[in-house]
Amino acid sequence: MNDFEDILSYGKVRTSYGLNGNVSGIGAYELQGSYVGAAKYNGLSTFVLGSVPNPGLLWEKTRTLEGGLDLSFVDNKYSANFTFYDRLTDDKFASLTLPVSSGIRSIRTNNGQFRNRGVEIELSAKPIHTKDFKWNIGANISYNKNTIVKLPENGLERNRQGAYQVYSGKDATDLIWVGGYQEGQEPGVLYAWQADGLYKDASEIPTDRVVKPISFQGATTRTLYGVNNWNAMTEAEKVASKGLPILPGDVRWKDVNGDNVIDDYDLVKIGNTTPHWVGGFNTSLSYKNFSLYTALDYALGFHVLDYRLPWILGVMQGSYSTTMDVTNTWTPENPNAKYPTYQWADQLGKGNYRNSTLFTHRGDYVSLRQLTLTYNMPTAVVKALRMTKMDVSVTGQNLGYLTQAKTLSNPEAGGVQDAGYSLPRTVLFGLNITF
Amino acid sequence: MLNKTIKYMKTNIIKYMVGIFAFSAVVFSSCDSLELGPIDYYGSTNYWKTLPQVQTYVNGMHLDLRSNSFNRTFILGEARGGLQVTGTSSQGVSTYSDVIKGNTLTGDNTGLSGWGGLYGNIFDCNLLIQQVEGKPLHTENQKAVDYLLAQTYSIRALYYFTLYRAYGGVPIVKEVKVLNGAVEQSQLYTPRSTPKQVMDFIKADITKAFEYFASSGTEWTNNVTWSKAATQMLAAEVYLWSAKVSLGDQVPAATDLATAEGYLTEVKNNTKFGLLDDFASVFATTNENNKEIIFGINYADGEATSKVSNFLYADANIVSFYDASGVKLADPLNLKGTAIQRYEYTLNFWNSFNAKDKRRNATFMAYYDKDNVLKGTVLKKFTGSISSTGARVYDTNEPMYRYADVLLMLAEVENMKGGDPATYINQIRQRAYGADYNALTDAYTNAGFKDNEFAILSERDKEFVYEGKRWYDVVRMKDAANGQSLAFDAASAYGTTSVLKATETHKLLWPVDKNTLNGDPTLKQTPGYKVADQVEEEW
Numbered sequence: 001m002n003d004f005e006d007i008l009s010y011g012k013v014r015t016s017y018g019l020n021g022n023v024s025g026i027g028a029y030e031l032q033g034s035y036v037g038a039a040k041y042n043g044l045s046t047f048v049l050g051s052v053p054n055p056g057l058l059w060e061k062t063r064t065l066e067g068g069l070d071l072s073f074v075d076n077k078y079s080a081n082f083t084f085y086d087r088l089t090d091d092k093f094a095s096l097t098l099p100v101s102s103g104i105r106s107i108r109t110n111n112g113q114f115r116n117r118g119v120e121i122e123l124s125a126k127p128i129h130t131k132d133f134k135w136n137i138g139a140n141i142s143y144n145k146n147t148i149v150k151l152p153e154n155g156l157e158r159n160r161q162g163a164y165q166v167y168s169g170k171d172a173t174d175l176i177w178v179g180g181y182q183e184g185q186e187p188g189v190l191y192a193w194q195a196d197g198l199y200k201d202a203s204e205i206p207t208d209r210v211v212k213p214i215s216f217q218g219a220t221t222r223t224l225y226g227v228n229n230w231n232a233m234t235e236a237e238k239v240a241s242k243g244l245p246i247l248p249g250d251v252r253w254k255d256v257n258g259d260n261v262i263d264d265y266d267l268v269k270i271g272n273t274t275p276h277w278v279g280g281f282n283t284s285l286s287y288k289n290f291s292l293y294t295a296l297d298y299a300l301g302f303h304v305l306d307y308r309l310p311w312i313l314g315v316m317q318g319s320y321s322t323t324m325d326v327t328n329t330w331t332p333e334n335p336n337a338k339y340p341t342y343q344w345a346d347q348l349g350k351g352n353y354r355n356s357t358l359f360t361h362r363g364d365y366v367s368l369r370q371l372t373l374t375y376n377m378p379t380a381v382v383k384a385l386r387m388t389k390m391d392v393s394v395t396g397q398n399l400g401y402l403t404q405a406k407t408l409s410n411p412e413a414g415g416v417q418d419a420g421y422s423l424p425r426t427v428l429f430g431l432n433i434t435f
Numbered sequence: 436m437l438n439k440t441i442k443y444m445k446t447n448i449i450k451y452m453v454g455i456f457a458f459s460a461v462v463f464s465s466c467d468s469l470e471l472g473p474i475d476y477y478g479s480t481n482y483w484k485t486l487p488q489v490q491t492y493v494n495g496m497h498l499d500l501r502s503n504s505f506n507r508t509f510i511l512g513e514a515r516g517g518l519q520v521t522g523t524s525s526q527g528v529s530t531y532s533d534v535i536k537g538n539t540l541t542g543d544n545t546g547l548s549g550w551g552g553l554y555g556n557i558f559d560c561n562l563l564i565q566q567v568e569g570k571p572l573h574t575e576n577q578k579a580v581d582y583l584l585a586q587t588y589s590i591r592a593l594y595y596f597t598l599y600r601a602y603g604g605v606p607i608v609k610e611v612k613v614l615n616g617a618v619e620q621s622q623l624y625t626p627r628s629t630p631k632q633v634m635d636f637i638k639a640d641i642t643k644a645f646e647y648f649a650s651s652g653t654e655w656t657n658n659v660t661w662s663k664a665a666t667q668m669l670a671a672e673v674y675l676w677s678a679k680v681s682l683g684d685q686v687p688a689a690t691d692l693a694t695a696e697g698y699l700t701e702v703k704n705n706t707k708f709g710l711l712d713d714f715a716s717v718f719a720t721t722n723e724n725n726k727e728i729i730f731g732i733n734y735a736d737g738e739a740t741s742k743v744s745n746f747l748y749a750d751a752n753i754v755s756f757y758d759a760s761g762v763k764l765a766d767p768l769n770l771k772g773t774a775i776q777r778y779e780y781t782l783n784f785w786n787s788f789n790a791k792d793k794r795r796n797a798t799f800m801a802y803y804d805k806d807n808v809l810k811g812t813v814l815k816k817f818t819g820s821i822s823s824t825g826a827r828v829y830d831t832n833e834p835m836y837r838y839a840d841v842l843l844m845l846a847e848v849e850n851m852k853g854g855d856p857a858t859y860i861n862q863i864r865q866r867a868y869g870a871d872y873n874a875l876t877d878a879y880t881n882a883g884f885k886d887n888e889f890a891i892l893s894e895r896d897k898e899f900v901y902e903g904k905r906w907y908d909v910v911r912m913k914d915a916a917n918g919q920s921l922a923f924d925a926a927s928a929y930g931t932t933s934v935l936k937a938t939e940t941h942k943l944l945w946p947v948d949k950n951t952l953n954g955d956p957t958l959k960q961t962p963g964y965k966v967a968d969q970v971e972e973e974w
Contacts, residue, residue, distance in 0.1 A: 032478030046495040053479040099955035101606040103558025
């Protein structure tokens with residue numbers, strides 16, 4: 001061993017195995033259900049079922065297997081930790097949607113088996129460690145993936161729950177089940193219509209194309225017709241159809257199954273909504289009395305849909321101030337705009353501002369989480385002031401992101417994101433005195 | 436049920452909690468306490484133990500009738516009848532429920548989802564029946580519980596009848612399987628029954644309800660609590676529908692019409708009920724306990740108010756209009772800024788009223804532009820009252836069954852029998868025209884099946900605005916004794932186009948939404964509405 005002492009200064013192999021039961025989040029009387037008083041009827045007291053009795057609910061059980069390796073090299077100058085974990089949750093609590101005819105929307109059940117598997121790596125180094133100049137670096141990264149291993153038998157393919165259909169693109173009618181929970185798949189996948197740009201002028205409008213109505217934002221859009229489809233109708237039929245012609249400035253939706261009809265099934269996979277990779281990076285540099293600390297963190301490999309911007313640009317509720325993106329909407333003078341025509345109540349009209357790739361982004365971000373500059377007063381000064389230590393510092397937090405998802409106030413969460421408040425950018429001035 | 440839970444938990448603990456002693460000790464002791472019911476709280480262990488609990492639960496079912504009233508009566512029973520403005524209202528407000536009102540329903544755009552939400556209410560009926568019928572509580576309080584069960588079976592029949600008229604064959608669910616521990620989807624799958632099976636189930640529930648009314652010795656509480664007369668009205672509607680509307684294996688039975696007539700005659704001969712002299716007074720909030728309302732939904736300040744505020748105006752919108760005498764309008768109905776116009780009846784319908792007909796101005800307020808051109812109307816029939824604190828409260832009770840309906844259904848029965856419905860029609864018309872009624876010029880005279888049917892429909896339309904009858908009427912009423920529905924006849928919509936096109940016979944029913952179909956693989960789509968790879972029922 002002594003032969004390696006100069007190189008390997010510390011080494012440890014870890015492993016652990018655990019079984020846990022979990023009933024957290026289960027209300028005291030959840031198994032018994034509840035009957036609760038409701039509003040009066042004709043002056044009389046009423047009782048209604050508050051929550052459904054759930055006598056068959058079992059514990060949730062988690063089995064965790066973990067293995068790791070902790071190493072340090074060259075006098076602990078460099079160190080590395082590696083961890084692999086595999087967590088298998090049985091009888092996982094989940095709110096299960098029941099058939100509507102049961103009269104109950106959903107109930108908490110023990111819903112199959114979920115796997116949570118990943119790797120965590122942590123590295124740190126002290127490359128420079130002299131009297132005046134010190135430099136520490138740390139970095140960590142972890143990879144995690146969730147998989148649905150098993151779901152209760154329900155007679156459906158992959159025992160799927162809450163999935164929906166989209167065209168596979170193989171032929172004009174082939175449909176596949178996506179989303180929801182399906183055995184062997186990762187939960188949380190995002191599908192949306194694909195916008196292949198806008199129709200810049202009349203010459204680009206397809207001759208044969210029908211965009212069917214969709215329901216979103218609590219309303220239903222009109223049917224949109226291509227040139228020939230529209231011209232084939234008499235004026236009376238046009239009125240009766242309650243449809244609209246496709247015009248320049250409308251979105252060119254991808255026709256996944258190639259039938260010249262755009263409907264609810266012409267969705268494309270955007271990607272998963274939970275980051276696969278998360279991690280951070282920090283460094284501290286100090287030279288004589290000055291030190292500078294920097295912390296970054298990041299998440300990679302997930303997608304996000306901006307829910308609010310299309311609502312704003314689609315003018316979906318009354319009048320309000322809009323965002324500057326309105327200058328990037330199509331007009332005859334601005335045919336190369338990114339966004340479709342700006343029109344009142346898009347959700348009742350053309351549906352150009354539906355959930356589409358115009359508003360999806362890779363969520364990957366790097367955040368400049370913290371930056372701190374500190375100055376330690378020289379010992380002579382401190383002593384003269386009858387102190388033992390004194391330093392002044394300035395810290396900036398949440399200073400900015402490097403991300404594609406620029407229209408979101410907070411890019412850190414995946415999936416469908418509404419507007420919200422961004423994390424506050426703060427600057428702190430510190431004076432630290434020890435007597 | 437609870438013992439089973441504890442057994443589960445214990446097996447579980449033994450199996451999985453090995454080595455976590457301290458924790459499991461806590462759990463074991465808490466299991467013992469689970470055997471007790473909570474004392475400050477009602478759960479499955481201590482509800483359904485006393486008569487007042489059952490009574491308040493039936494009160495809760497009336498509360499449900501009130502909460503689902505707009506959907507159940509207006510959306511399901513009236514909106515599709517072709518008398519609604521779609522797109523933009525005359526006041527320039529974008530209207531609601533256009534897909535439904537314009538009958539542009541498809542398998543992708545189903546208007547309603549989840550069977551209109553009615554299975555949640557059916558669940559309540561099933562729960563009560565399952566927990567109470569034949570249990571010691573029932574035998575110990577036979578008569579009182581019989582009355583409550585009579586109401587419960589009637590209300591369940593109402594929900595299934597509502598579903599039947601919307602969807603035809605629907606899943607028949609008559610017990611609460613989740614209470615027996617069934618929480619897996621596959622245990623709860625229920626395919627649609629055939630139309631006849633559903634109709635027979637409804638009739639069986641009605642029969643059961645009448646048996647319970649008889650054994651309870653109670654028939655009536657008041658006109659906002661379900662009564663035997665309400666069940667008689669429901670039964671009359673069910674049998675009249677059964678006598679006139681065929682669907683798949685459900686064809687009229689020879690006795691249906693006579694059965695309907697029997698129930699209507701019983702209500703007609705009940706001295707508790709009759710026509711009021713003045714149409715408007717039927718809906719006066721100061722006169723809610725009147726003899727014309729057989730059963731209605733109660734609204735009250737502090738309890739709940741109706742959705743009628745969506746049929747009126749916002750102050751900012753109404754100020755652009757004038758009354759008939761050219762006076763600029765400013766909150767003419769004293770609504771105090773509580774309303775907006777999301778629903779509006781067509782001008783064609785308003786124009787179809789005879790000028791002598793008092794119902795027009797009791798039902799609508801019309802408004803004009805400054806050149807006295809008629810622009811639009813709002814529904815003023817159910818505007819409620821001003822509360823003690825000076826607020827506008829939409830608390831007019833919504834009648835579900837009233838005496839005018841008895842007469843007009845009898846007219847329909849008479850027409851089906853080949854008789855003369857004029858007496859019934861004229862009773863309604865005379866009341867509607869009041870002092871202006873002139874039998875020589877205004878009375879209806881028997882004129883053959885189709886004209887009679889139109890005359891009855893026209894009277895019903897004017898009588899029952901916002902009372903949830905119109906769509907059912909144009910579906911049920913026909914151009915010949917064995918002819919087709921008036922929904923396909925332009926004259927029934929007071930305009931140039933019919934409610935449904937000749938090619939749209941499938942639209943007599945509603946489509947089922949994708950999520951509901953996907954949630955139960957045994958379900959099939961309503962015939963004619965198939966999209967993508969859906970499978971349709973073949974009735």
